[in-house]
Amino acid sequence: MSAPADLNIDHVATLARLALTPEEKAKFAQQIGDVLHHIEQLKKVDVSGVEPTAHAAPVFNVWADDVSKPGLSVEAALKNAPAQRDHMVVVPKVVE
Amino acid sequence: MNYEAVIGLEVHVQVKTRSKIFTRVSTGYGYEPNTLTDPVVLALPGALPVMNKAALDAIIKAGLLLGCEIAPVCKWDRKQYFYPDSPKNYQISQYDQPICLGGTVEIELPGSARNVMGEHKKIPLTRIHLEEDVGKLNHGANDSLVDYNRAGTPLMEIVSDPAMHTAEEAYAYLTSLRATMIYGGISDCDMEKGQLRCDANISIRPVGETKLGVKVELKNLNSISYVRDGIAHEIKRQIGVLERGGIIVQETRDYDGMTGTSQSLRSKEMAHDYRYFPDPDLMPVKVDEAWKDKLRAECPELPFDKQRRFLADYQLPYTLTSALVWDHALADYFEAAAKLSGKPQATGNWIVNDLLRELGAAKLGLADSRVAPAHIAALVKLVDSGTVLTNAAKEIFVEMFATGDQPDAVAERKGLNAAPTDSNGLEQWCRDAIAANPKALAEFKSGKDSAINAFKGPIMKAAKGKANPKLVDETLRKLLASS
Amino acid sequence: MTSEPFYQTIAQLAAALDAKRLSSVDLTKAVIARTKAVEGRVHAFNSFDETDALAQASSSDARRAAGQARGALDGIPIGFKDVIAVTGQPLTASSKMLANFVSPYDATVTTKLKNAGAVVWGRLNMDEFAMGSSTENSANGPTSNPWDLTRVPGGSSGGSAAALAAGEAIATLGSDTGGSIRQPAALCGVVGLKPTYGLVSRFGLIAFASSLDQIGPFARTVEDAAIVLGAIAGYDERDSTSFQTEIPDYRVDLKQRQGPWKLGIPKEYFGEGLDPEIAAAVERTIAFYKGQGCEIKEVSLPHTQYCLDTYYVIATAEASSNLARYDGIRYGHRSQNASDIVDLYFKSRAEGFGAEVKRRIILGTYVLSSGYYDAYYLRAQKVRTLIRNDFLATFRDVDALITPTSPMPAFKIGEKADPLALYLCDIYTIGVNLAGLPGISVPCGFTKSGLPIGAQLIGQPFRESELLAIAHAYEQAHDWKNKFPAL
Ligand SMILES: [Mg+2]
Numbered sequence A: 001m002s003a004p005a006d007l008n009i010d011h012v013a014t015l016a017r018l019a020l021t022p023e024e025k026a027k028f029a030q031q032i033g034d035v036l037h038h039i040e041q042l043k044k045v046d047v048s049g050v051e052p053t054a055h056a057a058p059v060f061n062v063w064a065d066d067v068s069k070p071g072l073s074v075e076a077a078l079k080n081a082p083a084q085r086d087h088m089v090v091v092p093k094v095v096e
Numbered sequence B: 001m002n003y004e005a006v007i008g009l010e011v012h013v014q015v016k017t018r019s020k021i022f023t024r025v026s027t028g029y030g031y032e033p034n035t036l037t038d039p040v041v042l043a044l045p046g047a048l049p050v051m052n053k054a055a056l057d058a059i060i061k062a063g064l065l066l067g068c069e070i071a072p073v074c075k076w077d078r079k080q081y082f083y084p085d086s087p088k089n090y091q092i093s094q095y096d097q098p099i100c101l102g103g104t105v106e107i108e109l110p111g112s113a114r115n116v117m118g119e120h121k122k123i124p125l126t127r128i129h130l131e132e133d134v135g136k137l138n139h140g141a142n143d144s145l146v147d148y149n150r151a152g153t154p155l156m157e158i159v160s161d162p163a164m165h166t167a168e169e170a171y172a173y174l175t176s177l178r179a180t181m182i183y184g185g186i187s188d189c190d191m192e193k194g195q196l197r198c199d200a201n202i203s204i205r206p207v208g209e210t211k212l213g214v215k216v217e218l219k220n221l222n223s224i225s226y227v228r229d230g231i232a233h234e235i236k237r238q239i240g241v242l243e244r245g246g247i248i249v250q251e252t253r254d255y256d257g258m259t260g261t262s263q264s265l266r267s268k269e270m271a272h273d274y275r276y277f278p279d280p281d282l283m284p285v286k287v288d289e290a291w292k293d294k295l296r297a298e299c300p301e302l303p304f305d306k307q308r309r310f311l312a313d314y315q316l317p318y319t320l321t322s323a324l325v326w327d328h329a330l331a332d333y334f335e336a337a338a339k340l341s342g343k344p345q346a347t348g349n350w351i352v353n354d355l356l357r358e359l360g361a362a363k364l365g366l367a368d369s370r371v372a373p374a375h376i377a378a379l380v381k382l383v384d385s386g387t388v389l390t391n392a393a394k395e396i397f398v399e400m401f402a403t404g405d406q407p408d409a410v411a412e413r414k415g416l417n418a419a420p421t422d423s424n425g426l427e428q429w430c431r432d433a434i435a436a437n438p439k440a441l442a443e444f445k446s447g448k449d450s451a452i453n454a455f456k457g458p459i460m461k462a463a464k465g466k467a468n469p470k471l472v473d474e475t476l477r478k479l480l481a482s483s
Numbered sequence C: 001m002t003s004e005p006f007y008q009t010i011a012q013l014a015a016a017l018d019a020k021r022l023s024s025v026d027l028t029k030a031v032i033a034r035t036k037a038v039e040g041r042v043h044a045f046n047s048f049d050e051t052d053a054l055a056q057a058s059s060s061d062a063r064r065a066a067g068q069a070r071g072a073l074d075g076i077p078i079g080f081k082d083v084i085a086v087t088g089q090p091l092t093a094s095s096k097m098l099a100n101f102v103s104p105y106d107a108t109v110t111t112k113l114k115n116a117g118a119v120v121w122g123r124l125n126m127d128e129f130a131m132g133s134s135t136e137n138s139a140n141g142p143t144s145n146p147w148d149l150t151r152v153p154g155g156s157s158g159g160s161a162a163a164l165a166a167g168e169a170i171a172t173l174g175s176d177t178g179g180s181i182r183q184p185a186a187l188c189g190v191v192g193l194k195p196t197y198g199l200v201s202r203f204g205l206i207a208f209a210s211s212l213d214q215i216g217p218f219a220r221t222v223e224d225a226a227i228v229l230g231a232i233a234g235y236d237e238r239d240s241t242s243f244q245t246e247i248p249d250y251r252v253d254l255k256q257r258q259g260p261w262k263l264g265i266p267k268e269y270f271g272e273g274l275d276p277e278i279a280a281a282v283e284r285t286i287a288f289y290k291g292q293g294c295e296i297k298e299v300s301l302p303h304t305q306y307c308l309d310t311y312y313v314i315a316t317a318e319a320s321s322n323l324a325r326y327d328g329i330r331y332g333h334r335s336q337n338a339s340d341i342v343d344l345y346f347k348s349r350a351e352g353f354g355a356e357v358k359r360r361i362i363l364g365t366y367v368l369s370s371g372y373y374d375a376y377y378l379r380a381q382k383v384r385t386l387i388r389n390d391f392l393a394t395f396r397d398v399d400a401l402i403t404p405t406s407p408m409p410a411f412k413i414g415e416k417a418d419p420l421a422l423y424l425c426d427i428y429t430i431g432v433n434l435a436g437l438p439g440i441s442v443p444c445g446f447t448k449s450g451l452p453i454g455a456q457l458i459g460q461p462f463r464e465s466e467l468l469a470i471a472h473a474y475e476q477a478h479d480w481k482n483k484f485p486a487l
């Protein structure tokens, strides 16, 4: 089986920010194509008038009062950062 | 050809809460970098969001103040895009079910003169929704540094219809919106602190055309005057392009308020596809009547309504009302003082001319003022009763402002009373003056009323110029009648 | 019955600890020694911290000596799937992306187990980001099934199941998004419980698919599962999807609740693709209940055939979003070969994620992308409603459902190369997650070649007590819990 004609793997990989090798692209396109082909059968289900389930047990208004609680120390916050300077996370220059 | 501009504004307003919108670590401005974070703010593996009730209260209140329809149910959606200031690489926002729909912002355009009220309009709103703010990027020479303190601050996105046509309207819209938010206690709207941020969508079309032209999004309008200048500049630019036979391209432009120019932001961002979907980590919100009623009860009278009331009820001149109503605290101060004095206009004049001048000179806010409404009212009464003269009252005010003492005490201490407080003293001076001038007494008795003035000079001299002329006149006539 | 402490139950060990026949330090040392002895073959752990575990054990002993023991879990070493945050410990999700990540905070379940006095022990291997059914998709290599080292332990919580089966922990925690606790429990011959969605806080659990994920226990017995569940269940103000409900004493309940029950057999779960030995073992389980006076009813879950597709749309969509945060900016793998900020995202994610994770991110991104949302995600959510309604309808007639847990026993490592074939491992467990129900896998026999078989019981929302009692009744009458792999 092959990928649906409208699965543009380059476009989707770009949205997902994944650099894929040509081999990966070819393989994924085929494998995901198979899965999508399988998923096609969902179109057979009559869902007219059916509400979507976003939560298995939906409840409304789950919130907290506006009190401030202690957070992380700067050290803890940046402990896992691959690069830091002046208590900030360093990233390649962002051109806005 | 004559062109008409069509302008829509997208305004982001930070909601004033103690903790962030989806976690309870503090919000704040000006803190050391990355001191206001927690696992949720940093999007650490496993962290989950929990709504802040106060942020919801604030946006519903904003919606009520602006006459929006409050959705009975709304939900949270993830808006997905990768950017280093966005820790989760999605922003929790509201997509197809915003909490507020419709509504209007009332604006006033400049009048024909400073003391003439201008035209009022109501600019329709499309929607207001709640979302989370992102962190802040600091750009270095070779890299950028990310501070996540701001990330997760509650943010309202207020979207107007494309219903404004001039830079002045946009300016008036923003001024009014800002005042409304401050009035409602929703935000301090300090643009320097990024608490209010504005983007404008601008297009132009030939007058009479109903279809919208190609729109340009103008960003970085980070002060209210930049909004006006930036929009005016963009309208001119677009007209210029068309007049030279060019075409307007849909783009985002960055306005530089310092140079008054704009430039296109080359979109290096890949095609936008936000892939919105309902956030499975958050439950939907249901707003019932009781909740709205409770917030409605907390809603203040808006500036323009207050102004209409001040004009009608206090008969204040327009200029005085426009000096008073835009500052909620000042308007309340005025009303308290006017109630005590019973003389609204004089009270208003003291506040707008003297109090604001002194506060400005001392770089103080109204809350720091030692002069309370009762001081103003007392001073108005002293002047009105003739106890102090206008010039003396000005001096009393300055002293009262410096010390916080009551005006009568200041007048007493500084000897600024128009007359001795002891009326026997005045009577004595009058008797002395009459006794010293039998000629004038005779003339007066013989019917020459103006002869009374001959006594007044010596009395004023005795009173060192501070006698109340009206009282002097009354006292003299009483004594002359019986002598 | 073995006398080795590492193969005893929490209930037995708690009694021994209380009677001072054993100390937590000795127990923990025994577990550590066992781990060191078998780990070279089983490879259930990503990492463990002996010093930290012994320090916790020693604190537990001090509490008990002072008469301040905190209950059955005090001093019991419990292993954690490497998706649950523990302060100061690695948290890797078996991904290169998080190879060096150390958690600065505790998950709510971690806090709760620490408060119960448990010894937090080790980080257990899994399929990367919980995506898989065999624990082969791990950046640290596969875990072996203790019953046959050439076979998989199931997944994604394969390390949690294998460690328990091998005596490397007394109980373990896993997470279950589409069967990731129940299926490895079945393949490794232990009890695995997926609680009702919302019963156990997800705060501190690395999210795979937020609307499906639940943390649950692996245990040697149903009673042990009840003990651990009692410690970790309950509303958490830090998880908006956790549910406010009274938490009963499951351990007491499971002994007090007696049958007979009405049990439903969903016919769709016994069709094509089910291994005959498993079918027979589950039939015998059903026969046992019938013999106990339970009413057995055939029921239908007509949308069962759509479960797998519905699951793959919803789970991958949510995962594509949940995994966007792994970008090498604030933490995690950062590519050294990036030319600019955009390139940094592409390369860090390409280098940090394994193939299955990439595949699911691509699929999930696709189904959410412009023009496809309605056709895939929204439609899947609607089908999900129908699936949930099917289950709820059967519960008008029956107390619980019985099904096989897995269509097949443990398969050979490397045997299933095709993703779709692997996805089929979860066909009996996925419906429970879509419907948000509790499900438990209990050992119900072995294949002729000696591989464990599990039966799945599916209960009603928040009625874990009843589900545990039904499972307990079967377990008490059978000896499977006293069989251990030869290692
Ligand atoms: Mg926007």
Ligand SMILES: [Zn+2]
Residues within 6 Å of the ligand: B012, B131, B157
């Ligand atoms: Zn926004």
